[in-house]
Amino acid sequence: xxxxxxRHGLPLVATHNVHYATRAESRMRDCQIAIRHIETLxxxxxxxxxxxxxxxxxxxxxxxxxxFAEWPAALEASLAxxxxxxxxxxxxxxxxxxxxFPTPEGRTEFAYLYxxxxxxxxxxxxxxxxxxxxxxxxxxxxxxxxxxxxxxLIVWDLVRFAREAGILCQGRGSAAxxxxxxxxxxxxxxxxxxxxxxxxxxxxxxHTIPDIDIDFAADRREEVIQYVYTRYGQxxxxxxxxxxxxxxxxxxxxxxxxxxxxxPVIDRLARExxxxxxxxxxxxxxxxxxxxxxxxxxxxxxxxxxSIHVGGMIITGPPLxxxxxxxxxxxxxxxxxxxxxxxxxxxxxxxxxxxxxxxxSVVAECLKQVADSGQTGPPPGVEDPEIYAMLxxxxxxxxxxxxxxxxxxxxxxxxxxxxxxxxxxxxxxxPGPIQGGAVHPYLRRRAGLEPVSYPHPSLxxxxxxxxxxxxxxxQCIRVAMVAARFTAGDADQLRxxxxxxxxxxAMAVMRERFIAGCGNNAIDAVTADGIFDKLAGFATYxxxxxxxxxxxxxxxxxxxxxxxxxxxxxCSLLNNQPMGFYxxxxxxxxxxxxxxxxxPLDVNLSxxxxxxxxxxxxxxxxxxxxxxxAQSAVSARLRPPxxxxxxxxxxxxxxxxxxxxxxxxxxxxxxxxxxxxATADLIRAGAFDAFxxxxxxxxWALGELDYRANELEITFEPQALALxxxxxxxxxxxxxxxxxxxxxxxxxxxxxxxxxxxGALTVxxxxxxxxxxxxxxxxxxxxxxxxxxxxxxxxxxxxxETGLVDMVVRPNIYEDYRKTLRGERLLLVDGIIQREGxxxxxxxxxxxxxxxxxxxxxxxxxxxx
Numbered sequence: 001x002x003x004x005x006x007r008h009g010l011p012l013v014a015t016h017n018v019h020y021a022t023r024a025e026s027r028m029r030d031c032q033i034a035i036r037h038i039e040t041l042x043x044x045x046x047x048x049x050x051x052x053x054x055x056x057x058x059x060x061x062x063x064x065x066x067x068f069a070e071w072p073a074a075l076e077a078s079l080a081x082x083x084x085x086x087x088x089x090x091x092x093x094x095x096x097x098x099x100x101f102p103t104p105e106g107r108t109e110f111a112y113l114y115x116x117x118x119x120x121x122x123x124x125x126x127x128x129x130x131x132x133x134x135x136x137x138x139x140x141x142x143x144x145x146x147x148x149x150x151x152x153l154i155v156w157d158l159v160r161f162a163r164e165a166g167i168l169c170q171g172r173g174s175a176a177x178x179x180x181x182x183x184x185x186x187x188x189x190x191x192x193x194x195x196x197x198x199x200x201x202x203x204x205x206x207h208t209i210p211d212i213d214i215d216f217a218a219d220r221r222e223e224v225i226q227y228v229y230t231r232y233g234q235x236x237x238x239x240x241x242x243x244x245x246x247x248x249x250x251x252x253x254x255x256x257x258x259x260x261x262x263x264p265v266i267d268r269l270a271r272e273x274x275x276x277x278x279x280x281x282x283x284x285x286x287x288x289x290x291x292x293x294x295x296x297x298x299x300x301x302x303x304x305x306x307s308i309h310v311g312g313m314i315i316t317g318p319p320l321x322x323x324x325x326x327x328x329x330x331x332x333x334x335x336x337x338x339x340x341x342x343x344x345x346x347x348x349x350x351x352x353x354x355x356x357x358x359x360x361s362v363v364a365e366c367l368k369q370v371a372d373s374g375q376t377g378p379p380p381g382v383e384d385p386e387i388y389a390m391l392x393x394x395x396x397x398x399x400x401x402x403x404x405x406x407x408x409x410x411x412x413x414x415x416x417x418x419x420x421x422x423x424x425x426x427x428x429x430x431p432g433p434i435q436g437g438a439v440h441p442y443l444r445r446r447a448g449l450e451p452v453s454y455p456h457p458s459l460x461x462x463x464x465x466x467x468x469x470x471x472x473x474x475q476c477i478r479v480a481m482v483a484a485r486f487t488a489g490d491a492d493q494l495r496x497x498x499x500x501x502x503x504x505x506a507m508a509v510m511r512e513r514f515i516a517g518c519g520n521n522a523i524d525a526v527t528a529d530g531i532f533d534k535l536a537g538f539a540t541y542x543x544x545x546x547x548x549x550x551x552x553x554x555x556x557x558x559x560x561x562x563x564x565x566x567x568x569x570x571c572s573l574l575n576n577q578p579m580g581f582y583x584x585x586x587x588x589x590x591x592x593x594x595x596x597x598x599x600p601l602d603v604n605l606s607x608x609x610x611x612x613x614x615x616x617x618x619x620x621x622x623x624x625x626x627x628x629x630a631q632s633a634v635s636a637r638l639r640p641p642x643x644x645x646x647x648x649x650x651x652x653x654x655x656x657x658x659x660x661x662x663x664x665x666x667x668x669x670x671x672x673x674x675x676x677x678a679t680a681d682l683i684r685a686g687a688f689d690a691f692x693x694x695x696x697x698x699x700w701a702l703g704e705l706d707y708r709a710n711e712l713e714i715t716f717e718p719q720a721l722a723l724x725x726x727x728x729x730x731x732x733x734x735x736x737x738x739x740x741x742x743x744x745x746x747x748x749x750x751x752x753x754x755x756x757x758x759g760a761l762t763v764x765x766x767x768x769x770x771x772x773x774x775x776x777x778x779x780x781x782x783x784x785x786x787x788x789x790x791x792x793x794x795x796x797x798x799x800x801e802t803g804l805v806d807m808v809v810r811p812n813i814y815e816d817y818r819k820t821l822r823g824e825r826l827l828l829v830d831g832i833i834q835r836e837g838x839x840x841x842x843x844x845x846x847x848x849x850x851x852x853x854x855x856x857x858x859x860x861x862x863x864x865x
Contacts, residue, residue: 002071012074013081014064019056026054028298034258041258097349099232099317101153109149113180114140116156120183124190132179132192139180142204151350154315155212156184158354161227167220168364170554173213173353174201176546177474186212189549194420195465196546197474199488211351213311213547217364218356218576221311225354226333228313235319238326238337240312240344240351244304248274251299255292308334311355312341323349358579359400363557366572369612370565378560382419387559391416391425392838397582397590397804398573399558401426401551404581405783405795405806412838413443420465422552427471427543434789436537442469447837455531456523458482470538472545483531484517498536507536566594567612567636574610574638585741586782586799588638593803597637598743603668603687604661606642608653613637644739645685652678664691665698669705676702684734686743695734696726748780748800751826751850760828764802766842771835775842777805778828778850784821798827798842806841807831817847826850 005012020029030051034044044050059067068075103112121128121136143149155171162169163185171187177196181187191198202210216224228237246254249270256266269277274296279289308329314337316323324347325338337344344351367377390396392415394408402411402422406429416422428439444450445467452468454460462478463470470476473495480491497510511532518528561569570591577584588598599605599613614636642653655672662668665688669679682688683698692698700723729750735742748755752762755778761769766777779798786794792811797804807829814821821827828850831842 011077012071013077014068014071014074015078016059016064017056018058019051021058023054023057025298026051026057028295028302029056031255031258031295031299035254039258040260042260044258097316098150098154099236099315101150101157103153109153110140110144113143113149113152116153117180117183120185124183129192135179135192135198136183139178139198139202142198142202143180145204146202148202148210151210152180152184155181155186155214155352157231158224158228158352159184159186159214162216162224165220165223166364167223168217168360169214169224170360170550171212171214172550173211173547174473174544175210175212176550177201181212186214187546187550188553189546191546194423194545194549196549197477197488199492200474200477200544200546203487203489203492205487205489211345211353213353213355215355215357215360217360218358219361221354221356225313228315228354229333229335232315234333234335235321236317237313237315238320238324238335239329240309240314240341241336241338242307242309243340244307245301246299246304248296248300250304251296252292254304255295255299259288259292259295261288261292306336306338308336309341311353312344312351313354314344314349314351316349323347357554358576359554359558362569362572362576362579363554363561365575366561366565366568369568369571370561373568373612373614375565377565378557382553382556384560386563387556388415388417390559390563391422394839395562396559398570398580398587399562400555402555402559404429405785405797409806409839409841410439410443413836414446415838419549419552419556422555423545423548424466424471426551426555427545427548430543431787431789433471433543438469438471442467442471443837445469455534456483456527458521458523459531470534471543472548473542474545476535476538476542479531479535480514483521483523483528484514485521486514486517494535495542562594566591567596567614567638570594570596571610571612571638575641582782583740584644585736585746586797586804588741588743589746589799589801589803591638592745599637599639600689600743601640601642601644601682601685601687601739602690603642603656603682604690606639606687608643608650608657609641611639611641613639640739640741640743642682642687644741645681645687646738646740647681648678665701666705669702681738685738686731686735694723694725695731696723746780746799746801748778748826751778752801755828755850758828762802763798763800763805766805766833767803767840769833771833773833774830774845775833776828776830777842778826779805781821781825781827794821796821796844798829807844808834808841809844813844813846817844820847820849824849 002012020026030041030044033049034041037044037047037049039047039049041050064075064078101109101112103109107115117136117140121132125132143152159169159171171181175181176187176189177191177198177200178187179191179198181201182189182191189196225239252270253266256269261269269292274293277289277293279287279293283290285291314320314324320326320335320337324344327336327338328334329336339347341351370377391402391411394411396402396408396411401407402425407425410429411425414421414425416425424442427433428442433439441450445452454463454468459479459482460468462475462482466472466475470479476495476498477488477491480486480494481488486494494510494514498507511529514532514535515525515528518531519525523531558569570587573580573587574584582590592598605613642648642656652672652674655674659668659671662671665679665683668688672679679702680699683695683702686695688698689695732742732744732747732750735744736747758776758778760776760778763777763779766775769775777798777800779800781796782799782804783797784794785796786792792814794809794811794814796807796809798807809817809821826849827847829842829844829847831844834841834843
């Protein structure tokens, strides 16, 4: 090669084929190759896929000098190229990030944005205040200086398209801090009313890349994504990727296969910590478990594969392939950018998050049903006291963000009274605030059990709304501005730096600057150091206030619909499963407790989705009597769908829909020609009860029919036969097997007489017991949780025909009853009532299995009483 270069007068450059940094990583590279080809190391080596040695490591200066001692000019050339790259190569595409937005009448982008904003200001505010006009001018100045007018127009256009297409959407995240976003209709929260900080979104002194997140109804988001591709072209729009990295469990599974471990051993090792593998301290380096453990340590945190970001898209002016690496997605019509969101931001590109939110699909469907029935939707405003009364009694099952077990335990203690309180509720029940110790101080201070205090008196205006507890990211910025006199942009840079992994040296520099700024503001070094520690600990979990306020607004809407339009609300909720915290079985139990009747499945009357079956002049005033939170009268019922029958597909539904109405089982079989197994499942689920409530007799009749699926119609004459009636418990068990619920009522009602004999209370009775009372309860397990922040505690929601109650299980008790609590759904539990500020739970002492639905109930066998 040197001779060839000499003949043609070309310079030489010394380089190296580098696959890893050090020779110690050669084994890791071999494993990556074997994983990619789904082979063991031995198979990959035999196939010639693995390098013969570890010489593909990055060579140091001395080794390079030794290798190329005969060509010193080549070494000098490589150094010269490196120096030129260090000075010249910058990954910054901020100057080529957005297409020019087409504006009417040849106006500039900013002029068009200016007009849209002032039109929106008059729409949002009947009489705009001086503060609103001044804030709008301030934000527009910053947007103009940053050259982001086109960005806001692009996002406004997406929201415009969605609204015109009838797609429910709402902006959230840091964009909700912006009055411009509010008057453009992108966000729904007034930033002036809620004291939101625009600089959390965009500041004058640091033109950080803004980030606008928009939630769309989940079932229609793809229409918006395709609108982006249609308007800007696939060469200018792409979905952002996620770089999925290895965690210990996934590393054990992939590496165990390439090292040739048997699958049962891999499964066991993946469930355990490495320290539990039993590796002897003196084990040789080539011991299989020691090799695996070492490789797991190397793999942890390294990239495993790419996936598509939940909704991030980039749109560029120049073709995307000139800016970023691209690939086709498996879904037709989609292109993926191979950079993740952080890399896109670092390169100066702008990302728009087009996210899906099932709750918006629920709200959209509910509002349509409400309108079709001639009713009205939620009125303007968020001040209805009935809604906050619902929150105080934790009547929140099925609602957005406030339905979880943790929320239901906190709501009776925190007692939200307005949207700001609701935003706090949404922001504080998160792993970060819980780990950071923010929850209990806030609750104690709100209840008046602890005085409100602040790290420094100057921070009272910043932290007053959260009673001195640091909760929001906007507060982090304001604390730095007030305490250390940072500019808004510098304060946001501090927050960003703290949320990313930074070296100790970098954090030390930031701390020194912060403390110096506090010193110039007459705050002593000890106090300043404590404030910085609070900020550093908080920044990793801090929640954006504008995000919480946006979610609070959606939560309020779902609460209003549950309170005033319950039939449509539950119907829409059930039609958009799976979502939320609870199963459909729990949701229909809650619907019953709110006065909604659940009708049986019916092959003629049921559709493919849940339907509202309205009542006429029927007096049902007593139906909801005595049920907390229920409506005083019932005006509708819910009809389960045939889609709820396990295994019944849309093709079968099309045959059923085309043949309706049916005169009986034989008519159904003759005209639908469905497989006998599918018809049997419909019988067992109760879909033919209107013809004959004896399901066992119907099954016998089905077996007697000369019935062949998917063949020509033939004539058959079923014979009647007297059979023993189906037991109610068995009938309910069939419904749970096929539908996941029973339209007739909750399963535990069948066990009530035996539970009463055993001294077990209902959930409703348990909730009325005083603090400290020992109780016994028999109920079905609805939810089991063991959050990482709970230090081994397990939380179980128990449900019976009267409601739900939370059970708290300490780690030692859980270990004693692990088999029962993990393997049984019907539980008989002894425990102690815990009451705190209106919240009720049961501290479990012992537990046993009530017994399967096919077994005879025997209390003495279930638990030693």
